[in-house]
Amino acid sequence: MITEKLKELIASVDITKTPSKYATGNKKAAIIAVCSQKGGVGKTTTAVNLGAALNQFHQKKVLIIDMDPQGHVEKSLSSVIPTGVEYAPLSSVITAKKGNILDAVIKTEIEDLHITPGDKSLYETEGALAGKIGREQILSNALSTAKTLYDFIILDSPPNLGNLTINSLCAAHHVLVPCEMSVLAFEGVTDLLDTLETVNERLNTTLKMLGVLFTRVDGRNLTMNQLVEENLKNYFKGNIFKSRITVNTDLNKAQLEGRPVFQFAPSSSGSINYSALAEEVIKKLKR
Ligand SMILES: Nc1ncnc2c1ncn2[C@@H]1O[C@H](COP(=O)(O)OP(=O)(O)OP(=O)(O)O)[C@@H](O)[C@H]1O
Numbered sequence: 001m002i003t004e005k006l007k008e009l010i011a012s013v014d015i016t017k018t019p020s021k022y023a024t025g026n027k028k029a030a031i032i033a034v035c036s037q038k039g040g041v042g043k044t045t046t047a048v049n050l051g052a053a054l055n056q057f058h059q060k061k062v063l064i065i066d067m068d069p070q071g072h073v074e075k076s077l078s079s080v081i082p083t084g085v086e087y088a089p090l091s092s093v094i095t096a097k098k099g100n101i102l103d104a105v106i107k108t109e110i111e112d113l114h115i116t117p118g119d120k121s122l123y124e125t126e127g128a129l130a131g132k133i134g135r136e137q138i139l140s141n142a143l144s145t146a147k148t149l150y151d152f153i154i155l156d157s158p159p160n161l162g163n164l165t166i167n168s169l170c171a172a173h174h175v176l177v178p179c180e181m182s183v184l185a186f187e188g189v190t191d192l193l194d195t196l197e198t199v200n201e202r203l204n205t206t207l208k209m210l211g212v213l214f215t216r217v218d219g220r221n222l223t224m225n226q227l228v229e230e231n232l233k234n235y236f237k238g239n240i241f242k243s244r245i246t247v248n249t250d251l252n253k254a255q256l257e258g259r260p261v262f263q264f265a266p267s268s269s270g271s272i273n274y275s276a277l278a279e280e281v282i283k284k285l286k287r
């Protein structure tokens with residue numbers, strides 16, 4: 001005979017929820033999408049070195065998620081990634097019914113710096129997402145446990161405004177836009193702003209602009225730099241980082257060597273610029 005107590009107990013169990021294999025933590029990650037539809041402006045260099053700086057100089061636990069099928073985050077950290085580690089490809093997590101990003105995460109040899117390795121199948125995922133209901137929020141849902149385990153989650157986005165980038169923007173609290181200081185900087189700015197505005201209005205009302213980051217700055221082009229800065233300040237309502245990243249071949253060499261610039265060339269301008277950026281991010285977010 002079923003007693004009243006037993007009936008209550010049965011009613012309280014939600015059979016639609018399968019227990020997660022990951023324990024939740026008590027952190028509240030700041031999620032930053034590094035985003036620009038322009039190719040080669042320093043998105044990956046920024047995602048990797050900002051993440052590494054937050055980890056190394058501020059003792060933060062950081063996860064870098066590579067939403068770009070090109071897989072450049074893994075390449076940029078190849079020397080600090082152990083071999084033979086098992087993980088699920090990010091595309092399988094995104095196309096699964098209730099995917100958890102933690103299945104796709106690996107630890108680098110740098111303590112508390114984790115990444116999702118490159119996954120070429122994301123090229124197909126971009127198209128596959130088009131037919132899915134609620135496609136924009138898939139990454140956001142997959143981050144629910146990870147959010148409680150990291151201080152920062154940094155999303156490196158592909159050079160387009162497709163479904164994977166929209167997923168990054170829907171999952172993020174903040175967006176950081178790397179921008180080269182050249183006339184080309186204005187190309188596509190209105191498309192990017194339109195996308196950010198639409199996401200902000202319809203999909204992620206809490207998304208905030210963290211700032212535009214000037215990259216590959218050549219101090220000799222003073223007039224051009226001023227022109228770009230003044231115009232972009234108007235477009236982005238003054239949301240420009242004080243820190244800027246000057247042209248520095250050590251950033252390029254560090255990426256080729258597969259290490260954060262702080263390990264490869266600790267006293268380079270690239271290293272100094274990215275540690276200043278991390279400091280500014282910490283201050284902006286009051287963390
Ligand atoms: N400040 C810099 N000085 C010199 N080289 C740089 C600088 N920033 C980035 N690079 C180099 O420029 C190239 C493009 O940078 P990166 O891969 O970060 O751009 P991206 O925006 O991620 O490109 P994509 O759109 O293809 O993903 C790389 O070879 C990188 O090493």
Ligand SMILES: [Mg+2]
Pocket residue numbers: 043044045068072156157
């Ligand atoms: Mg990139």
